[in-house]
Amino acid sequence: MRSFDAIIIGAGQAGPSLAGRFNDAGKTVAIIERKHVGGTCVNTGCKPTKTLVASAYAAHLARRSRDYGIVLGGDVTVDMPAVMHRSHQVTLDSRHGNESWLDGMQHCTLIRGHARFESANTIRVGNEILTAPQIFLNVGARAAIPDFPGVQDVPYMTNSDIVVLDRLPRHLVVIGGSYIGLEFAQMYRRFGSQVTVVEKGPRLVGREDEEISDAVRGILEAEGIQIRTGAECIRFAKHADGVAVGVTCTEGEPEVIGSDVLLAVGRNPNTQDLGLDKAGVELDARGYIKVGDDLATNVEGIWALGDCNGRGAFTHTAYNDFEIVASNLFDGENRKVSDRLLGYALYIDPPLGRVGMSETEARKAGKNILVGTRPMTKVGRAVEKGETLGFMKIVADADTKQILGAAILGTGGDESIHGILDMMNAGATYDTLRWAMPIHPTVSELWPTVILSMQPN
Ligand SMILES: Cc1cc2nc3c(=O)[nH]c(=O)nc-3n(C[C@H](O)[C@H](O)[C@H](O)COP(=O)(O)OP(=O)(O)OC[C@H]3O[C@@H](n4cnc5c(N)ncnc54)[C@H](O)[C@@H]3O)c2cc1C
């Protein structure tokens, strides 16, 4: 049996940084990874998708080149193997960077293999048993495969497969009209596939305000993507031309015939094959590891970080989990998950940047709200860039003047939202932002104007 000061299971977005803190403190740490160092984000999530989104954007802009007075010689064509090669290289560079970082840690041992608890302080990896007084779970999540009728009879892809696909599907049917599904839908449409999005809910990105769902739908439909919402009875069958996807929406054809299917209907935590019962670690009804505000599980000496604890589903929430655990263990702080403010982006083009409450959530919370909006057609920077789709929106508390939340569906939205995120983190009122002097010409310079336009709603 090998003993360490700490064992980390999973080299995703929290594990390696935590290993770094143990190493810097001169403590021995084992980090166990069964597949690729870097986890989902680096290998099958953020890195490859955002790289592919960039290629898709280049294709889109090339097709629009005449809007800018630029004349290209001939049709725009997409070289899928080259697109995929670029994306794969970005992933490999990142994965190898993470591996060298871990290799360079004097007190850290990277162990390859599947880890499983034998008891609350012992872990088995293959034939080897490891022990440590502190164990950190960073095991992440994988694509959910619901028990759709016929799903096992047809070929389907998840995000892990499609990020290495080096051919162009003739007709890609994307099941799930949310973050993962929509990024792939738009990117493949821009690469040249026919694309249909099938969503069981009444609208796309159902967690957002309805006007955002409507605008996202309009943007995607304008590019020729078919959207089928209200698809209550999704089912699959083999078809001479590929796969028949039954949708049974109230309107339109009851079936869509696609050449390829992508399932993007949520994620399941990797907690079923960890032997958690042997350690006595409790799960919630959806299989996430139950944690307190400090990310400790019900078993002393075991913590859970990242997607597997159900307290976040983003790279930045996983990394923030690391920051919370590390500052509490090493810096004598008392940081909590409940103190953090959630922001995120949906990387369609234009992107959706979001922070805090939506208008619907603020209303549900019984707040006396003010709402300001502005179409991107009235944002100078967007007009200059020829990218005027979408709008900016801010929601504030009329009584306290606190900003409650904001959204920008528009060019630069993923960056510009940080101005609001930082104001909210600083606890500043909207007056502070109102009197700030922003840079011209930027998208962000319009926030004070949007604030001035706020009305009771
Ligand atoms: C297509 C897609 C796009 C995304 N885009 C974004 C984005 O733009 N921005 C964003 O913030 N988030 C994005 N996400 C979400 C983001 O990837 C995850 O939230 C993030 O990777 C979670 O990190 P984690 O450390 O919790 O888990 P992971 O990164 O999943 O890492 C967990 C690791 O644990 C390993 N593991 C699991 N079980 C065991 C075991 N028993 N033994 C050994 N090793 C084990 C796994 O192999 C994996 O490497 C995206 C996700 C997907 C699928």
Ligand SMILES: NC(=O)c1ccc[n+]([C@@H]2O[C@H](COP(=O)([O-])OP(=O)(O)OC[C@H]3O[C@@H](n4cnc5c(N)ncnc54)[C@H](O)[C@@H]3O)[C@@H](O)[C@H]2O)c1
């Ligand atoms: N840009 C980003 O930051 C980014 C990008 C991709 C993914 N992610 C993360 O990955 C997570 C998973 O993304 P996702 O889009 O797979 O999941 P999601 O939970 O956001 O959306 C799943 C979609 O599938 C639909 N759905 C669920 N079950 C279904 C069923 N049985 N039949 C038909 N439709 C069904 C839902 O109505 C929903 O629209 C997100 O929560 C997000 O945090 C983040």
